[in-house]
Amino acid sequence: MIQENTKPSSFHVYFRGHRRAISEGFLMPWKKNPFKTLMTVLTLSICFYVPLFLWTLWLNYDELKNSWQNQGTIALFVDNNLDLKETGILLHKLKQTSIVESATLLTENQIAKQLEADEQLSQFMELISSHDLPQQISVKIREESHIDEIQAFVSEYEINPQIEYVSYDAQWINQLKALTNTLLQMARVSAILFILIIMVILGNTIANEVTDHKSELRLLELMGATWAQVRRSFLYMGIFLGIYAGLLAVVFLSVGFWWLQDTFTELLKNFGIDITLHGLNFQQIGMVFIISVMVTWLAARLTLTSHALNQEND
């Protein structure tokens, strides 16, 4: 009989078991049908890519939204009865306001030129015989100003008797907000949808592997392997597939953004905005990997639980 060495400690059983499971989990999907595994990884990565793309786009859009908000100028149409001195005092008061970067008094001619420069309004200008336009103070808001501060400023001057009318495109801001929220919601919904798809695809892949190895797994159980030992390599397989898929999704994202970069920059330049489309930073990429691994691990675990071997069917 073989001379028995000391029984391995619980730590050794655990550590060696995991080490073997990592190795098996890494090799298992590639050994039997590498092409099929490649297709699975590609499908998973596309499923990760779609919500990831929307999320990254939203990160960019958030920056863009801020830029648009801050670029807005407020036009204050001054009461015609206000004399030059009173207008000057008003202008000075505006310049002292914390959120105001600059305040400029526009003459009647300057306003007329602005209106004539607008394609639609120029036709309207031709129709009206006299140019009895009010004086206008164009107020540029500081970039760091919050939307609530801007709204408070607008409200204050709307009730100011020296001001006839405050032109501030709140509707556009609201539309922008709604658009942003819709985009965010789309990203959330699609993320949930695609995570479900990932779980189904991965679940099916793991289930196929379990079925292929069923007799082997049963044998391991009969040799004294615990269910945790038996399923371990499949869980690692899920984790590895998650890593591959996450990695490919990030690569796809980078390629996609690189492709869109010039078109996007050109588009924004037409709106007078100078923003570069940026991908994910290291922290965000790390988060993507953690999420992809967690999703695939969970899918593998759920599948294995449902495929727990039935000891009555041997």
Next chain:
Amino acid sequence: MINFKRVSKSYGKDSKALRDVSFHVDDGEMLFLTGHSGAGKTTILKLLMLMQNVSYGQIEVQGQDISTLKSKNISKYRRKIGMIYQDHRLLENKTVLQNIALSLQIRGFSDAMSLKKAKAALTQVGIGEKAQFYPQELSSGQQQRVGIARAFVSKPDIILADEPTGNLDPDLSMELMQIFENLNKMGITIIIASHDLFLIKRMQKRVLVLKNGELEDDFRPQQNMYTP
């Protein structure tokens, strides 16, 4: 010590694989289970391996009622038993040595130690030179030797063998029986299910005879030997 107390096993209402079977096996004993096909030999082994649960009665192994074992303790219990199958159940994608080492790896032995012990076990069953072969490259008798080596490499208390000589010629069967006898001499309790009456007679061991799921006879070596 294995103690079957009025054990019955049924599959559905009409199919009874075992009926009120009681027997006792001492530690270090070697015995045969025999009977025609469907008599209940394999069912007894499956019940001992906890591959199936008893429908009625109780099975005690080393003083413990195995039907009360919780799932986490079932694996610990199974590590006390080495099982040998008629169809060998060797993994085709692993070498002979890796197949044997698997049993030790499950128990947490290092790869190097597992392979070393597996090699020694393989030598003990007489095919040490086949270590790097794959199961499908071996004859049926050699595959069964690998199965035996895998069963005893982890030093179990009990070895259960289900028709281990089913596909082998008489000479080869006797060689395997010799291996079992050697293992038994080392203190391992051995229960062999077999319908090879010629072999059973030659071995001069205790024989439990099953018929239609009932224990018909219990012959012991000191008594008049079992003569079918």
